[in-house]
Structure formats: structure tokens, C-alpha cells
Amino acid sequence: MQNNTSKIIGLGAIVLIAAAGTGAAVYFNRPDTDTSSTETTQTETASTDTATSSNESSTATETAGTYKDGTYSADGSYRSPGGNETIGVTVSLKDNIVTAVDIKTNASGNSAQYQTMFKNGVGNLTVGKNIDEINLSRVSGSSLTSTGFNDALDEIKDEAKA
Numbered sequence: 246m247q248n249n250t251s252k253i254i255g256l257g258a259i260v261l262i263a264a265a266g267t268g269a270a271v272y273f274n275r276p277d278t279d280t281s282s283t284e285t286t287q288t289e290t291a292s293t294d295t296a297t298s299s300n301e302s303s304t305a306t307e308t309a310g311t312y313k314d315g316t317y318s319a320d321g322s323y324r325s326p327g328g329n330e331t332i333g334v335t336v337s338l339k340d341n342i343v344t345a346v347d348i349k350t351n352a353s354g355n356s357a358q359y360q361t362m363f364k365n366g367v368g369n370l371t372v373g374k375n376i377d378e379i380n381l382s383r384v385s386g387s388s389l390t391s392t393g394f395n396d397a398l399d400e401i402k403d404e405a406k407a
Contacts, residue, residue: 321397334397
């Protein structure tokens with residue numbers, strides 16, 4: 246009799262653990278739960294490339310003449326799981342519109358891989374856009390490199406102000 250009681254208690258414990266695990270999985274996979282805001286690693290999700298407008302952006306007519314035409318370069322920095330990283334950014338501007346972008350990768354290891362992925366996808370999201378409307382969050386699966394790009398872009402905007 247005691248052997249059967251032990252089996253029932255053990256089975257009950259397994260059922261409770263499984264139910265708790267399922268409940269946690271359902272909670273954390275809810276569509277209204279945003280767990281991406283505290284990302285600490287870069288992920289490969291090419292379908293989520295995004296370029297979003299910053300809160301400070303304005304229309305092209307309001308910013309006409311804000312930046313001098315030319316080619317500008319800056320290094321942007323960001324923190325990756327491997328430590329501090331930098332990425333070189335060169336942007337050409339004409340009438341506040343990005344006409345060309347070039348990326349110089351400065352990393353090694355995994356970060357170099359992500360910077361290369363970023364470099365291969367950034368042109369599609371920036372060329373032809375007003376510089377004030379560019380604020381990248383993830384490019385070709387690289388989510389942290391965009392922080393360095395945005396940092397460099399801020400320096401470029403300061404340098405290019407008319």
C-alpha cells in the first residue's frame with residue numbers, strides 16, 4: 246500500500262511541475278509581452294529588418310537645407326556580449342537625402358559576422374531616405390550593430406549641419 250502511495254505522490258508532483266512549466270511558457274510567449282527590449286545578444290532573423298522614424302524626425306520640407314551636401318564619416322560604438330565594439334560609417338548626402346552609405350567593419354569573431362551581415366543590408370534601408378528619418382533597430386539579423394550605426398549617424402548629422 247505504501248508503495249502505491251509513493252507512486253501517486255510522485256505522479257502528482259510530475260503533473261504539477263509540467264503544468265507550471267506550460268503556464269510559464271504560455272505567459273512568456275503571449276503576443277502582448279515584449280521581451281525584446283532587454284536583448285543582450287544578436288539574433289539571426291533576416292525577416293525583421295527595420296528602419297523606423299525617430300521621435301525627432303520631421304518632414305522633408307521642414308528639414309530642407311538643414312544639412313550640407315557632402316560625404317561624412319564617423320565611428321559608432323556599441324556594447325556586445327564580447328565587449329565594446331565600433332563600426333565605421335560613411336554617408337553621402339544631397340538635399341538631406343542619403344545617396345550612399347559605406348560601412349567599415351572593425352570587429353572580430355562573432356561581432357565581425359554580425360557587422361558583415363549589417364553591412365550587406367544597410368543600404369536598402371538608408372539610401373534614398375531623409376537622414377532625419379533613419380533610426381535602425383535590426384538589419385539582416387544584427388540587432389546590436391545598429392546601435393553603433395545610429396551613434397555614428399548622430400555624429401554625422403552634427404558635422405553636416407548647415
